[in-house]
Amino acid sequence: MKLNSVAPKEGYTWIRQGIWLFKQNPLGFLMLVFMYIFAAQLAVIVPVIGVFAVLLLTPTLSAGFMTACRQAIQKERISPMVYLIALRSSALVRKRILQLGLVYAALILLMSFALSLLVDFELLIPLMTSDKAITPEALRQIYLVLFFGGLLYVPIAMLMWFSPVLIAWADMSVAQALFSSCLACWTNKAAFFLYLSIWSVILIAIPLTVGMIFDAIDLGQAASFIIAPLSMAGLTVMHCSFYATWKACFTEEEVLAS
Template identity: 80%
Template sequence: MKLNSLAPKEGYTWIRQGIWLFKQNPLGFLMLIFMYVFVAQIAIMVPVIGVFVVLLLTPAISVGFLTACRQAIQKERIRPLVYLAALQSGVLVRRRILQLGLIYTTLILVLSFILSLLIDFEALLPLITSDKPITPESLHQIYLILFFGAILYIPVAMLMWFSPILIAWADMSIPQALFSSWMACWVNRTAFFFYLAIWSIVLIAIPLTIGMLLDALDLGQAASFIVAPISIAGLTVMHCSFYATWKACFTEDEVALV
């Protein structure tokens, strides 16, 4: 397993390759995303335990989706049970993936605690619990949550970006996988910056702009019918592009993504 140092323009290339990969089996990938969102929403409805289970299984889900990407390249059928690929890879891999899930859960809980110290969540309660218009103060708090949340999540993302797949496919230990993932993201930080900047525009800026334009035209009710498909398609392609980041940052003996 070799770590590669890439040019900044690779950030755009990953997205282009994600689009190519999505085209190989769009229905299969959309099915996986819809299934994950549906099951996650049901799980979150269970107090405390539901959120814990979703976080715990996040590394396994990541391996499952990347396994589906590899299957699509090899022209194999994508099945829902692909999400269980990591848990069916043997006792050692299953134990490491679940332990990694515990680490991820702990990091998210710590991040949430730190965020609660920086943000006044009480100012958002009226917005969450009622249909009242968004006040300037509430909007300010939302922006603060997004900003501080993104800043705090960056180190967690760097640790977790490649570590599940390094454990499942490269047979690395948890410390080695976490370190390798961090180094891959750090060495190629400029490419990742452009990559994430483009996705921020596609998944956040464009839907918000469309929503505001429709609101200005008094067509707010139509926004969900336009924005939702764009967001789901963009989210699915983004997940497909994760495989491209893996193939670019690490060299292994496998079918190439072209």
């Protein structure tokens, strides 16, 4: 497995490649993303255990989606069972991918604890449990959550970006995968910055702008019928573009059977 260094402009190319990949099997990819979102929402209903299960299985599901991308390129049918491909692999891969899930869950727990020290969540709880109007202070806390949450998640994202695939496809240990993933992201940080900036505009800025425009003309409820499907499609294309980042940052000297 060889680590590559790419030009900053590649961040834009990854998105174009993600769009191309999505076009190879749009229904299959939309099905996988919808399944993940639906399962995650159901799991959250179960206190503590449900959230832990989602975090534990996130690397497994990530490896499964990347495998689906490879299958789409090879014109193979995408099945929901692709999500379990890492767990159905060798005992060693299964053990490592679940260990990686534990690491991810622990990192998210630490991030949540650190965030609780920086933000007053007591002001936000009423917003989630009632229909009360948002106060200026509560709005400030929401912005703080988004800012500090994003800042704290960056190192976690760097560690986890390629780790599931490096374990599933490159036969790396958990420690090796985490280190290699972080190194790859840091080596290509300029390309990733452009890549994530574009996705931030597509998935956050544009929907917010559309929502504000519809609110201004008293059509706020109608906005969801436009924003929801577009956001779903954008989120799916973004997941497809993850495969493009993998192919750009790493050269597989030997492609292992999935």
